[in-house]
Amino acid sequence: MRKPFVAGNWKMNTDSRSSVNLAKRIASGSSEVAGHSVSVAVFPPFVYLELVAKALSAFSVAVGAQDVYCESKGAFTGEVSSPMLKDIGCTYVLCGHSERRHVIGETDELINRKVAAAITGGLLPILCVGELLSERDSSQTEQVVARQLKSGLAGLSAEKASAVTIAYEPVWAIGTGRTATPQQAQEVHQLVRNFLAAMYDSQLAQETRILYGGSVKLDNSADLMGQQDIDGLLVGGASLNADDFLAIIRSAA
């Protein structure tokens, strides 16, 4: 059984005080379900990770980073490594979020190195994949998602790949208010699971959690979670409001 997983990606939002307040409200409001019937994680900006990790130390809400560099240390000005993130209490890390791919310009190859480095450093990567609107409109969704998965997981043994969570986030649904329908999302989630079975084996495919992300809100979260291959939600905007995020957690639990 795949335990539902709800993750809140705060992106470049909050400040030191509001990040701690938000984390505490989420943790206390979800204490009956978090860690038991649902995995919950929050992804604050780098500079507030340690504060949030400390605030959550007595709770079952995990902390993750929004990005990581692919080397463990050295002359990489401005970058942050997996051992550093692990050191301050991170469990998860997002790799290849669409804003990193399409705004910052990260390549499949760099994302693959980040996923590998995260696992080596003891973090659990969430590999994000998803097509642009133009790619969906020209029927390239399957091809794009397959390429991102194949290159994102390249060189990883089944044992290492079992540490990875996949997040399907159609780029046209992120921050746009336009969610994929539960059926559209389920279709791609099933494709992802089939790719994993083909790349590895059916056990790994059955055990891997595949999250949906892109304008998830309280009013669509239960329908999305009702789909067979949707195991959780990666929530952006709605995760900045504790009440909304808690309601989404409860809808998944």
Ligand code: PGA
């Ligand atoms: P959104 O963001 O929920 O604001 O669309 C999702 C994400 O980018 O992870």
